[in-house]
Amino acid sequence: MLIILMTLIGENTHGHTKQKRMTPGVIRVGILALLIAVLLTVASAILVLYSFARRSLLYRRAFVYETTLPLFEKSLPAVSAYSIMSTLIGVGIGMWWGVLDETFRRLQPFLSMTEKPTPLSKGAALSYRSIYWSTAAWRAASKGHWILCLVTLGTCLCPIRTLSISYSSVRLSH
Amino acid sequence: MEIYTFSYCFLYVQLTFMVLDGAKSTEPFSRLATPGGSPASYSLLQRPGAWWNALADGLSKKKNDGRRSWLLVSAAVLNIIGFLGVSPFSSALLLSKDVSISEGVSFSRMGLPDNFSLPLRAGRETYLRTIGHILQNASTSAWISDEYTILSFWPSEIQDAPLGPFLSASSQTWQAETLVLQTTIDCISMSLVGTEYTNDTYYIPLPGGGQVGPLPNETASITLQAEDGCSYTLALGKAYDFVSQGGASWSETSFFYSPDEGYGDLVGVYGPNTSLPDQGHVISSPECRHRELIFMTTPWSSSIMPFNFSSDLRASGSLCTPKYHMAQIRVDASMTDALSEVKFDTAEFDQKKVSIPDTVLSLGDFSNLTLNMNWAQYFAPPKGQTRPNTGGLSTILATLYDFDISAMLDASDIVSKAAMIRGRFFGEVIQYSLSAAARPPEAIKGQITETRERIVVQTETSIVLALLLFLSFCLSLFILRASGQVSRPLNLNSNPATAIGIASLVISDMRVKTTMQNHGLSSRKHLEKSLETKRYRTDGGVLEDLTQSDIELHGGSQELSGFPC
Numbered sequence: 051m052l053i054i055l056m057t058l059i060g061e062n063t064h065g066h067t068k069q070k071r072m073t074p075g076v077i078r079v080g081i082l083a084l085l086i087a088v089l090l091t092v093a094s095a096i097l098v099l100y101s102f103a104r105r106s107l108l109y110r111r112a113f114v115y116e117t118t119l120p121l122f123e124k125s126l127p128a129v130s131a132y133s134i135m136s137t138l139i140g141v142g143i144g145m146w147w148g149v150l151d152e153t154f155r156r157l158q159p160f161l162s163m164t165e166k167p168t169p170l171s172k173g174a175a176l177s178y179r180s181i182y183w184s185t186a187a188w189r190a191a192s193k194g195h196w197i198l199c200l201v202t203l204g205t206c207l208c209p210i211r212t213l214s215i216s217y218s219s220v221r222l223s224h
Numbered sequence: 225m226e227i228y229t230f231s232y233c234f235l236y237v238q239l240t241f242m243v244l245d246g247a248k249s250t251e252p253f254s255r256l257a258t259p260g261g262s263p264a265s266y267s268l269l270q271r272p273g274a275w276w277n278a279l280a281d282g283l284s285k286k287k288n289d290g291r292r293s294w295l296l297v298s299a300a301v302l303n304i305i306g307f308l309g310v311s312p313f314s315s316a317l318l319l320s321k322d323v324s325i326s327e328g329v330s331f332s333r334m335g336l337p338d339n340f341s342l343p344l345r346a347g348r349e350t351y352l353r354t355i356g357h358i359l360q361n362a363s364t365s366a367w368i369s370d371e372y373t374i375l376s377f378w379p380s381e382i383q384d385a386p387l388g389p390f391l392s393a394s395s396q397t398w399q400a401e402t403l404v405l406q407t408t409i410d411c412i413s414m415s416l417v418g419t420e421y422t423n424d425t426y427y428i429p430l431p432g433g434g435q436v437g438p439l440p441n442e443t444a445s446i447t448l449q450a451e452d453g454c455s456y457t458l459a460l461g462k463a464y465d466f467v468s469q470g471g472a473s474w475s476e477t478s479f480f481y482s483p484d485e486g487y488g489d490l491v492g493v494y495g496p497n498t499s500l501p502d503q504g505h506v507i508s509s510p511e512c513r514h515r516e517l518i519f520m521t522t523p524w525s526s527s528i529m530p531f532n533f534s535s536d537l538r539a540s541g542s543l544c545t546p547k548y549h550m551a552q553i554r555v556d557a558s559m560t561d562a563l564s565e566v567k568f569d570t571a572e573f574d575q576k577k578v579s580i581p582d583t584v585l586s587l588g589d590f591s592n593l594t595l596n597m598n599w600a601q602y603f604a605p606p607k608g609q610t611r612p613n614t615g616g617l618s619t620i621l622a623t624l625y626d627f628d629i630s631a632m633l634d635a636s637d638i639v640s641k642a643a644m645i646r647g648r649f650f651g652e653v654i655q656y657s658l659s660a661a662a663r664p665p666e667a668i669k670g671q672i673t674e675t676r677e678r679i680v681v682q683t684e685t686s687i688v689l690a691l692l693l694f695l696s697f698c699l700s701l702f703i704l705r706a707s708g709q710v711s712r713p714l715n716l717n718s719n720p721a722t723a724i725g726i727a728s729l730v731i732s733d734m735r736v737k738t739t740m741q742n743h744g745l746s747s748r749k750h751l752e753k754s755l756e757t758k759r760y761r762t763d764g765g766v767l768e769d770l771t772q773s774d775i776e777l778h779g780g781s782q783e784l785s786g787f788p789c
Contacts, residue, residue: 159722159723160723163723170724173723174722174723174724174727175718175719175722175723175724175725176722177719177721177722177725179249179721180242180245180246180249180721182238182242183238209231209234213227213230213231
């Protein structure tokens with residue numbers, strides 16, 4: 051969550067120097083706000099379900115109710131519907147974040163050059179193109195590009211989050 | 225466990241993705257590095273795309289100047305195998321299953337004494353357990369069955385011998401060699417051959433001389449005979465209940481057991497030496513050889529005064545010889561928390577069995593216990609005059625037929641039922657005698673088979689996975705070789721992903737520099753249209769324009785965002 055907020059703040063301070071037409075869609079303010087909203091919704095849904103589970107308020111009926119798929123004429127237990135949905139959400143957010151991460155990495159040297167005159171090592175001769183994940187986070191931190199560092203840290207945590215979302219739905223059903 | 229395979233898989237797919245990414249981003253430069261260069265739309269305006277774009281581009285001859293780019297294809301296939309093949313198969317690779325695991329452990333076993341014959345005794349509990357099982361099907365021990373008794377064995381870590389019906393609470397199977405004892409009876413039938421009624425008097429001699437009498441002696445007798453010459457005659461005073469009600473007796477051929485008249489629990493034994501004539505006696509011929517006789521009869525007469533043998537008097541007997549065998553064979557004891565079963569191969573037993581000698585077990589003791597007239601002390605027969613009289617072990621036998629003598633006479637399985645009673649009693653006696661002997665158990669080697677949960681690898685999945693990974697390995701070797709500086713020159717002096725790198729590439733050739741300056745901020749469509757006829761090439765770190773046509777002039781800036789980085 052913190053990562054998103056900082057990203058948004060960082061974007062707002064640097065975003066005005068870009069021409070609107072050329073801004074990649076994924077880092078426009080509206081889209082970022084949508085991503086924040088989605089993440090907040092998912093997080094609050096998990097928290098609510100967790101608190102229900104702790105107070106033993108989760109009724110089995112909600113989870114074992116069978117839904118019928120109209121096309122296939124087969125009944126599907128709700129558990130697998132929940133786990134499919136939650137995995138899809140997790141994977142969707144992961145892919146979204148991946149595009150965000152790639153855009154940030156691509157644009158970061160130009161961003162830093164646009165702000166103020168930067169030495170070669172932090173601007174013109176820098177490329178995050180082929181470094182990923184924790185290496186990118188380390189490199190970004192060492193060069194002082196904190197927003198990029200946070201974004202790439204988020205990418206590191208993405209698969210963990212995907213796994214935990216899909217597993218939490220399975221665990222909740224037991 | 226799926227988390228581990230999932231994370232390793234994920235890392236592997238990411239690595240293949242990095243390889244593909246590198247191949248995709250350097251592909252335009254390798255196209256530019258060929259001697260003939262490459263059209264603008266396939267090099268300058270080439271976007272990396274996704275894995276399907278990479279696959280299509282690699283296979284397209286048009287984009288690669290007449291050849292296929294096998295490096296790009298291999299990198300794409302490597303990535304595809306990773307996420308489409310390795311990922312799903314590896315998540316299905318490990319499975320947690322219940323498998324049976326056998327291990328050899330040391331067992332303790334109850335054994336017969338080596339140097340003396342085990343005396344066979346019975347306690348109160350022995351009778352209780354035998355009668356309880358026969359009458360109410362109470363399970364007493366898993367080691368005792370109707371015909372066989374197995375000397376128990378158990379894993380040495382268990383301190384007390386498990387002799388009850390449940391051997392252990394966990395699901396296991398024990399296997400070891402132990403002694404199995406069998407007891408059976410061979411019977412021949414005896415049939416009624418004659419009846420007799422004597423009516424005379426007798427005198428009792430007094431100790432001091434003289435005599436008492438005359439006393440009346442009215443005795444009825446019946447005679448049974450078997451095929452091998454054994455003949456058994458029972459003579460009883462006509463007033464006895466047995467004469468008017470019938471009954472059964474299980475005794476040795478020289479005797480007849482019956483509850484005594486008028487004394488309830490006392491048992492009367494009528495043998496050859498009974499003193500008073502009207503108390504009854506038994507005469508058996510030498511051919512009988514002191515075997516066991518199970519004898520039953522319907523009421524002898526319906527009226528006492530005068531005495532007449534009734535016309536539908538039926539009587540028969542089974543003359544039985546007990547047989548004891550033993551064999552040391554492998555026995556399996558399988559148990560769950562609900563049921564325990566002890567089994568062995570009866571065919572193997574029949575092959576290996578030997579007759580039990582008297583040096584091992586005092587079988588005479590057991591016969592005495594079976595032919596004991598005191599069974600009535602442990603199981604009271606019905607009150608006199610309500611049911612037929614039964615003496616000795618025949619009381620237990622009669623309960624199985626609800627004391628219906630005609631049914632017993634008609635039943636074809638009377639001998640097998642008798643064998644069952646005997647066998648059960650034998651098992652209980654053996655267990656009691658062994659416990660009473662209190663010998664330390666012998667140590668032997670046996671096997672325990674348990675079902676435990678283990679992680680198993682599925683064979684088919686692992687074969688497919690191994691093949692896929694081997695294929696990936698070969699592909700990555702090819703990629704390694706094909707992406708070297710020699711086989712795939714890029715003609716670059718610095719990293720083209722950096723701003724400086726790209727700038728140094730375009731700065732030298734005048735025409736390239738002019739084109740870039742003019743088309744700086746144009747939309748992609750505009751760029752495509754204006755550059756569609758141009759061809760470019762890199763040489764020594766310099767981008768050269770190979771086309772001869774004029775450059776169209778467009779307004780632009782230094783912005784470099786249209787480049788394929």
